[in-house]
Amino acid sequence: MTKKLKMLAIFPHPDDSAIFAGASLNKWVREGHMVSAVCCTDGEVGTLRSDLTKEEVSRIRKNELLAANKILGIENPEMLHHPDGGVMDVTELRKDLFRCVRKYKPDRVISMDPWAKYEIHPDHQEVGRMGAEAAAFAGFPLLYPEQLNDEIQPHFASEVWFMGMLGHAPNCYVDVSSTIGKKVEAVLQFETTMSIISDLFGLEINQKSITRDDEKLIKSTDEWVRARAEQIGKHAGLKAAEAFYIQKCLPGHFNNLQPSTEAFTGKQVESPLIC
Ligand SMILES: [Zn+2]
Numbered sequence: 001m002t003k004k005l006k007m008l009a010i011f012p013h014p015d016d017s018a019i020f021a022g023a024s025l026n027k028w029v030r031e032g033h034m035v036s037a038v039c040c041t042d043g044e045v046g047t048l049r050s051d052l053t054k055e056e057v058s059r060i061r062k063n064e065l066l067a068a069n070k071i072l073g074i075e076n077p078e079m080l081h082h083p084d085g086g087v088m089d090v091t092e093l094r095k096d097l098f099r100c101v102r103k104y105k106p107d108r109v110i111s112m113d114p115w116a117k118y119e120i121h122p123d124h125q126e127v128g129r130m131g132a133e134a135a136a137f138a139g140f141p142l143l144y145p146e147q148l149n150d151e152i153q154p155h156f157a158s159e160v161w162f163m164g165m166l167g168h169a170p171n172c173y174v175d176v177s178s179t180i181g182k183k184v185e186a187v188l189q190f191e192t193t194m195s196i197i198s199d200l201f202g203l204e205i206n207q208k209s210i211t212r213d214d215e216k217l218i219k220s221t222d223e224w225v226r227a228r229a230e231q232i233g234k235h236a237g238l239k240a241a242e243a244f245y246i247q248k249c250l251p252g253h254f255n256n257l258q259p260s261t262e263a264f265t266g267k268q269v270e271s272p273l274i275c
Helices: 016-030 054-072 090-104 122-137 180-187 191-200 215-236 257-264
Strands: 006-011 034-041 078-082 108-112 159-163 172-175 241-250
Touching (some): 006 016, 006 090, 016 108, 034 122, 054 180, 054 191, 078 090, 108 122, 122 159, 122 241, 172 215, 191 215
Parallel strands (some): 006 108
């Protein structure tokens, strides 16, 4: 029997977990792994509408996230309320994410690839980097010792799974052909995201009247999510896939010593993992 893992998804914005890894997260939940989630911002600037306040957008996006997670089978996320749009206090974020890794004690952290070429979003860069640092450093008890108590204990994650878009170079493809429908359903919960998708597709829908019942939008979102999974799957001979770059952790480092030693000794470089 495969070992049941504790996983912690650390995302910048409410829609990121569904968009980047929704089908994989749902697959892992179905396989019996424990998946927890942390959302670092309320996503309060994630709309093209100017008739809403940040408070209104926060409220909408939080509800959207709860609805999407329900579909994916993920428990309610912990919200960290850092500001959306690139003005995060990185030191505070790092501290918060150390606490989360110490609290949830994950084997696997899933987050954004902060080193992906052409990743311009500062929230994605900072959350990915601090999530990875927390995975590799939260086991050192002398860092933020004031956090420690009976439940919050030093903990190193075993691995970080990074996600990204353009410029992301994966070494793992997850077969999501059985869960891609759930991903579509989850992505469709985000009306605020759909306003951006409608702009991307040139659908000429009035931004103020966008609803998740809009058939044109449902069709485009469905096609967009499936086409992207199909495109990624082609690299691994799969019908539908999500892609990750896995880094194994050592305390304070990624374990690149083993693959580099193997490359040095002439051992063939491993082909991407398909799972
Ligand atoms: Zn995002």
